[in-house]
Amino acid sequence: MNEHVVRVFTLFNRACLFFLFFFMSYYFIGIPSVAVSKGLMPALDATFLILTGIAFDCLLVFALLVSRYRISGIVSFVIGVIWYLVPCDWILRHGNTTRIAYGESYYFMLGVFIVMLANFGLQFLRFLMESIMLGIQRKSWFLGPWFPAFPQQGHPKCLSAEQKVILKRGTRSVILLALVAAPGVLATLGATPVPVQIVPGSQHIRFNFFAPNNDTGFYTPAVCAELEEHKVNLDLAVPVSNGSVPFLAALETAMPSITYRVHIYPPRISLLAETVQSTTELMRACEVNGTLDQWRGFLFDIEGDGFRWSDDFPSIEDSILEWNTMFNYIDAASAARGTPIETESVASYTDVIDMAYDGDYDIQALEGYNGAVPDRFTTYAPMIYRCLVDEPLKPWSVFEPWYTSYFVYTKLHTLSSMVDAPRRGIYLGPTNTSCYSRDLYQPGLVSWGEATGFDNLVRDTLIAKSFGCSEVTYFLLWDAAGFGGMFNSYGMDALDRMNASVNTSPPASFDINYNFRDANLFWALGRDLVCDLSKPTGMALVVLAWVTAVLIAVLLARGKQGNESR
Numbered sequence: 001m002n003e004h005v006v007r008v009f010t011l012f013n014r015a016c017l018f019f020l021f022f023f024m025s026y027y028f029i030g031i032p033s034v035a036v037s038k039g040l041m042p043a044l045d046a047t048f049l050i051l052t053g054i055a056f057d058c059l060l061v062f063a064l065l066v067s068r069y070r071i072s073g074i075v076s077f078v079i080g081v082i083w084y085l086v087p088c089d090w091i092l093r094h095g096n097t098t099r100i101a102y103g104e105s106y107y108f109m110l111g112v113f114i115v116m117l118a119n120f121g122l123q124f125l126r127f128l129m130e131s132i133m134l135g136i137q138r139k140s141w142f143l144g145p146w147f148p149a150f151p152q153q154g155h156p157k158c159l160s161a162e163q164k165v166i167l168k169r170g171t172r173s174v175i176l177l178a179l180v181a182a183p184g185v186l187a188t189l190g191a192t193p194v195p196v197q198i199v200p201g202s203q204h205i206r207f208n209f210f211a212p213n214n215d216t217g218f219y220t221p222a223v224c225a226e227l228e229e230h231k232v233n234l235d236l237a238v239p240v241s242n243g244s245v246p247f248l249a250a251l252e253t254a255m256p257s258i259t260y261r262v263h264i265y266p267p268r269i270s271l272l273a274e275t276v277q278s279t280t281e282l283m284r285a286c287e288v289n290g291t292l293d294q295w296r297g298f299l300f301d302i303e304g305d306g307f308r309w310s311d312d313f314p315s316i317e318d319s320i321l322e323w324n325t326m327f328n329y330i331d332a333a334s335a336a337r338g339t340p341i342e343t344e345s346v347a348s349y350t351d352v353i354d355m356a357y358d359g360d361y362d363i364q365a366l367e368g369y370n371g372a373v374p375d376r377f378t379t380y381a382p383m384i385y386r387c388l389v390d391e392p393l394k395p396w397s398v399f400e401p402w403y404t405s406y407f408v409y410t411k412l413h414t415l416s417s418m419v420d421a422p423r424r425g426i427y428l429g430p431t432n433t434s435c436y437s438r439d440l441y442q443p444g445l446v447s448w449g450e451a452t453g454f455d456n457l458v459r460d461t462l463i464a465k466s467f468g469c470s471e472v473t474y475f476l477l478w479d480a481a482g483f484g485g486m487f488n489s490y491g492m493d494a495l496d497r498m499n500a501s502v503n504t505s506p507p508a509s510f511d512i513n514y515n516f517r518d519a520n521l522f523w524a525l526g527r528d529l530v531c532d533l534s535k536p537t538g539m540a541l542v543v544l545a546w547v548t549a550v551l552i553a554v555l556l557a558r559g560k561q562g563n564e565s566r
Helices: 003-037 043-065 072-093 095-101 103-136 147-152 161-188 221-229 242-254 269-288 316-337 349-358 362-367 405-416 453-466 486-490 494-504 521-532 536-565
Strands: 195-198 206-211 233-236 259-264 295-301 342-346 471-474 510-513
Touching (some): 003 043, 003 072, 003 349, 003 521, 003 536, 043 072, 072 095, 072 521, 103 521, 195 453, 221 494, 242 269, 259 269, 269 295, 349 362, 349 521, 405 510, 453 471, 453 494, 486 494
Parallel strands (some): 206 233, 259 295, 295 342
8 A cells, every 4th residue: 555645544543543542531530530539439430440441541552553554454443332332322322312402512422433433444444455465465464474474483584673673562562551451451341359348327227119009909908017017108109189089098097107209290391390289289188188197298200201301491401490490389388288298309310419520410411301400309219220120030141240239339329429318218129120039040149148139139228228328219019010019029028027137137247349330320420521522611622632632643643754764
C-alpha cells in the first residue's frame, strides 16, 4: 500500500485512539473517583472500577503502539465494540427517550460511533490489502514477512537487526501492559472474592408486602393469622375506588394490627395531583365516618405510562410542578387530618443521588421518571430486585450467573448516602425466583445460614437492617405474574422463621463477597456524564479533547517523518 496512504490511515487511527484515551480515562477513573469522594459509591466499587479503567488504558496504549502495523485492523474492531458496549449502548438503544431530553448527547455518541466504524473500515482495508500482497509474495499473510523464519530464531540470519529490535520491544511492551492491566481484567471477570462484613443493626424490622386487594380469596384465616401476628404493613397492589371500601373494611376487621398504603397510579402524569386528591378524599371520608382507620398513606410505583414525564410535559421541570402541586395538597390534607399522610417512592435507587452527584437530575430526566425530584417523599424504597424478573425459573449457570447479595449491599450503600434512616426502605424480590427460589440450586459459600433461596432472602433482609432500614418490603405476598408468593413458596411459617433470624436472634455479623458485576451504579453515572455533553461546558470539553487528540497525532507523525529524513 502507498506509504502516504498508510500515514493518513495511521494519523486518523491515532487521533481516534487519543480521544478515546481522554474520554474513557475520565469515564472509568474520574466517575468512580467523584462518586466515592461524595460517599455515593463503596470504596471497593471505585477501586476495582479504577483498576478496570487502567486495564482499558493499557489496551489503548497497546493500540497506539501497533497503530503503524496491520494488526491495528483487528485492534480497532475491539476498540469500536468496547466504545459501543460501554458508553454508547444504553443511549443508542433508548434513542426515543434520549433524543427528547438530550438530543446533542445522542447525536454525539452516534457520531463518535460512526467515526469508530470508519476507523475500523480504514484499518481493516489496510490489513486486507497488505495481507494479500504478502500472500502473493508467499510470505506470512497474518503475522508479517519475518514470521515463517521465527521457529528457526536460533539462526540469527533469519531475523534482521530491525526485526529483532521490534520483536524484543514489542514483547517487553506487551508483558508490561499485561501486568499493569491484570488487576482490572481479573476484577472484570469476577475473580476478586473480597469479603465484606455485614453487621445487622439493633432496630426491629417490620415486614411489608406488595399485596393483593383484588383477590379476596387469598386472605384465608391462616394467612390473616400470620400477617396479624407479625403486625405487617401491606402495600396494596391496585389503586382503590369506592368499590374497594368493603374489602378494606373487611381487611381491617380480620387483621386489626396491620396497616396499609394505597397504590397511586394515575392514567397520565398530568393527572397525578387530581388522582391523589380524589383518592385522599375517599380515604379521609372513610376515616371520618369510622369505616377505616388503618390507612397510612400512598405508595407510588414510579414506572410505566402513568409516571413518564415526557408523555405529557415538554421538560422534566414542568413535571416537577405537577409533583409539587400534589405534595402541597398532601401537606394540607395531612394538617387537616392531624397525622402525616405517608408517601413512599418505589423507583430506582439511583434517583436519590442524582442531584448530589453533579447538581442536576440528568439520570431521572433520561430514564423518564421523577423518583426523587422534588425530594419530598416520606419514604424511599427502591426496587432492588437481584432475582431474574424476565426468566424467574432459569437455573444458575457459570456463564449466566445470578446477582449476589453484594447487589443489595452496594445499592443500599448508595441509598443511605443521601436518605436518612427513618426514610430508608427497600423492595426485595421477586420471591421464589432464581436466587430466592425454593427449588433451584443455589451456588456459593455462605458464612451464615444455608445456601437456599429463603436464606438468601433472610441475608438480604439483614443487609437492609445493617443499613438502618426499619421496614423491608417483599415482592410478592401472593402468587402472581409467574412469581411465587411468600407463604406458598416458603411455607406458612415463613414469617416466623424470618422473624427469628432477623429480629429475635440475628447473627452478630456475617460476610458476603464483593462482586464486580453487581456494582452497577457506575453505568447510571456514565449515562449522566454523557448527558452533560449536551451542555456548553460538556461540548467545550469534547471539542478540546478532539482537537488535542488530533494535534498529538499530527505531532507524532511529523516527529516520525523528521527522524526518517535524518
